[in-house]
Amino acid sequence: MTKKQKYKIITPYDEKIHTEPGKNGVDDMKIFTVFPKMPWPHSLYYIGVCLRLKGMVEDRNYPPEKGLQGKGKLLAFCRDCIVDYKKTIKEICEKHQIDLPK
Numbered sequence: 001m002t003k004k005q006k007y008k009i010i011t012p013y014d015e016k017i018h019t020e021p022g023k024n025g026v027d028d029m030k031i032f033t034v035f036p037k038m039p040w041p042h043s044l045y046y047i048g049v050c051l052r053l054k055g056m057v058e059d060r061n062y063p064p065e066k067g068l069q070g071k072g073k074l075l076a077f078c079r080d081c082i083v084d085y086k087k088t089i090k091e092i093c094e095k096h097q098i099d100l101p102k
Contacts, residue, residue: 005029011049013042019053027060029053051078 007029009017015038022028031053038046055071062068077096081089093100 007053009049009053011042011046013038013045015042015046015049017046017049017053022057025061027057029057029060031057 005019006021007017007019011017015033017031017033019029019031022030031050033050035043035046051074055074058074059070062070062073064070064072073096077092077098080087080092080095084092087095090100
């Protein structure tokens with residue numbers, strides 16, 4: 001087991017991302033951020049940092065070595081968001097059991 005960590009990340013383009021320990025598991029982490037108003041390449045960099053953090057959280061909470069999906073589930077969600085134009089993002093969230101705030 002790893003200890004819960006707090007991250008404070010500032011990208012080279014000055015976007016700020018921070019984390020706090022979550023409540024859903026030993027290594028759960030909440031990721032807080034504000035999406036930048038930046039040109040597209042910078043935004044992709046920013047999205048990449050956020051996805052990497054989320055992948056770490058998923059692998060910690062749902063370890064593939066225990067037969068769970070880990071970041072594979074995140075990858076499937078991202079793929080569906082990009083390629084499945086017939087469904088809304090809300091429908092894709094429901095498909096992947098992502099509970100949205102009401």
